[in-house]
Amino acid sequence: MREARGFFRVFAPGGMGAVVSAGLLLAITAPALASEVSGGLVATVGAVYVVSGDGSDANPGSLEAPFATITKAAEVVEPGDTVMVRGGIYRERVTFARGGSEAAPVTFMAYQQEVPVIDGEGLAVGHDEALVTVKEGADYLVVSGFTVRNSSGAAIKIYGDLAVVMGCKVTKAEYQGIQVRGATGVRCIGNEIWEVCRMNAAREREGGWPAALAAWESKEVSFTGNVVHDNDGEGISLWTGADDCVVLGNQVYDNWSVNVYLDNARRALVTANLIYSTADTFESHRDPAIGVAVADEDYSEWGDSSWKADGREHVVRNNIILNCSRGISFWEDVAGSGLKECSFAYNTIVGTWEYGIRVSEGRNSGTRFANNIVVSRSGETLSVTKPGGLSFDRNLFWDMSGESDGKFSWGGEDLGFRLWESQSHEVRGSLWADPQLSDPASREAEGAKLTRDSPAIDAGSSAGAPPFDYWGYPRPADGNEDRIRAPDIGAHEYGAEG
Numbered sequence: 001m002r003e004a005r006g007f008f009r010v011f012a013p014g015g016m017g018a019v020v021s022a023g024l025l026l027a028i029t030a031p032a033l034a035s036e037v038s039g040g041l042v043a044t045v046g047a048v049y050v051v052s053g054d055g056s057d058a059n060p061g062s063l064e065a066p067f068a069t070i071t072k073a074a075e076v077v078e079p080g081d082t083v084m085v086r087g088g089i090y091r092e093r094v095t096f097a098r099g100g101s102e103a104a105p106v107t108f109m110a111y112q113q114e115v116p117v118i119d120g121e122g123l124a125v126g127h128d129e130a131l132v133t134v135k136e137g138a139d140y141l142v143v144s145g146f147t148v149r150n151s152s153g154a155a156i157k158i159y160g161d162l163a164v165v166m167g168c169k170v171t172k173a174e175y176q177g178i179q180v181r182g183a184t185g186v187r188c189i190g191n192e193i194w195e196v197c198r199m200n201a202a203r204e205r206e207g208g209w210p211a212a213l214a215a216w217e218s219k220e221v222s223f224t225g226n227v228v229h230d231n232d233g234e235g236i237s238l239w240t241g242a243d244d245c246v247v248l249g250n251q252v253y254d255n256w257s258v259n260v261y262l263d264n265a266r267r268a269l270v271t272a273n274l275i276y277s278t279a280d281t282f283e284s285h286r287d288p289a290i291g292v293a294v295a296d297e298d299y300s301e302w303g304d305s306s307w308k309a310d311g312r313e314h315v316v317r318n319n320i321i322l323n324c325s326r327g328i329s330f331w332e333d334v335a336g337s338g339l340k341e342c343s344f345a346y347n348t349i350v351g352t353w354e355y356g357i358r359v360s361e362g363r364n365s366g367t368r369f370a371n372n373i374v375v376s377r378s379g380e381t382l383s384v385t386k387p388g389g390l391s392f393d394r395n396l397f398w399d400m401s402g403e404s405d406g407k408f409s410w411g412g413e414d415l416g417f418r419l420w421e422s423q424s425h426e427v428r429g430s431l432w433a434d435p436q437l438s439d440p441a442s443r444e445a446e447g448a449k450l451t452r453d454s455p456a457i458d459a460g461s462s463a464g465a466p467p468f469d470y471w472g473y474p475r476p477a478d479g480n481e482d483r484i485r486a487p488d489i490g491a492h493e494y495g496a497e498g
């Protein structure tokens with residue numbers, strides 16, 4: 001996905017530098033590395049340690065005489081050091097208290113293609129603790145290629161700034177899979193997180209469940225290319241005080257309460273994600289989950305006297321949302337909260353069981369829904385209980401059930417598309433037409449592609465159009481070769497792939 005690659009280039013030079021050195025490490029054996037490094041290949045890599053289940057913490061930590069525990073390595077690393085952990089099961093709570101620097105990160109990584117497993121079975125981990133913890137002050141730490149499983153608390157919690165957690169498999173935790181707390185610039189890249197938030201495994205709780213992948217009171221966190229699925233809470237959450245965070249290129253599906261949740265967060269960018277529900281029959285009122293939800297839940301009762309409703313300035317674009325209860329949803333939990341200066345644009349939402357878009361109350365302002373494809377399956381396309389502060393511009397609506405005009409619930413009135421479009425001055429230039437997607441029943445992104453005669457082609461407005469589509473191809477394109485090069489409505493720019 002090109003938007004993802006651009007993101008790496010622009011925002012992740014330090015982390016990807018560390019990854020490049022990790023790639024080098026994979027290519028050569030550990031004893032060879034030090035001389036390669038001292039030969040100038042990598043300027044700032046320090047010592048290399050190896051951990052193996054059959055080693056000993058009394059060893060020097062070399063390939064021939066490895067440490068036995070990750071904990072031992074974590075106690076001795078200096079900035080620039082690399083720890084390679086061999087395959088096998090490590091039954092230890094790991095605390096990373098020593099980090100690196102921008103020029104010299106500390107890296108803990110799987111040795112070659114082996115799979116080190118940090119397994120908490122039988123270990124006491126409190127509900128607000130984690131099996132793996134990156135402590136505050138342990139900055140510039142890279143953790144790559146581990147499986148982390150069986151925690152009676154969270155699996156991984158990150159308090160250190162600019163940490164990178166990548167290529168990890170995280171499963172079977174009672175609470176969060178990965179939670180970033182009070183940290184800046186953390187990146188979670190290419191992890192798989194499933195079957196966490198097990199404290200709600202019965203899926204009967206009325207509230208209080210955690211999220212599989214979450215940022216809380218943190219800034220400039222990015223969640224990129226992760227696969228987050230089958231969790232018993234929220235999928236990805238930007239939670240209270242999570243500001244300027246990015247949710248990019250993830251696959252998020254079959255999570256219980258909400259797939260992507262922006263709760264008391266500010267200035268989130270949610271882009272190029274594939275969000276869906278696989279099933280066609282459902283077991284509870286939250287099943288299937290919402291695609292992207294925004295709210296400001298009231299946590300003042302938790303004793304936070306400074307709490308105020310704060311959600312605003314989110315950009316949610318180029319996402320594909322399939323077979324969810326609602327595609328995009330806001331609900332007003334406390335008076336004064338609302339969608340404020342948010343943009344929901346160029347998303348393709350297909351097959352919603354409840355509403356394509358639902359905005360429930362809210363003191364909304366300056367928020368724009370533009371250039372989205374919204375295809376419901378319930379006959380109920382859109383619901384806005386309190387019009388005002390929301391504009392709808394160049395959206396393409398349709399319903400799979402054969403409804404001729406859809407149902408647009410607007411300030412308590414049930415309107416068909418034509419009445420809705422003609423009555424409100426906040427609504428401009430939307431269409432009611434079959435978007436002619438390549439496979440509207442699909443759960444894959446390809447199914448949301450336009451076909452040649454789609455009315456979405458060249459029908460978008462260029463104001464605020466992102467320069468790429470979901471796949472990262474340039475927008476606008478003249479994919480249908482009619483000499484009109486305008487943006488297409490939805491997440492796909494037809495023919496842009498050339």
Ligand SMILES: [Ca+2]
Pocket residue numbers: 457458476477478479484485486487488493494
């Ligand atoms: Ca076009």
Ligand SMILES: [Ca+2]
Pocket residue numbers: 458477478479480481482483484485486
């Ligand atoms: Ca064209």
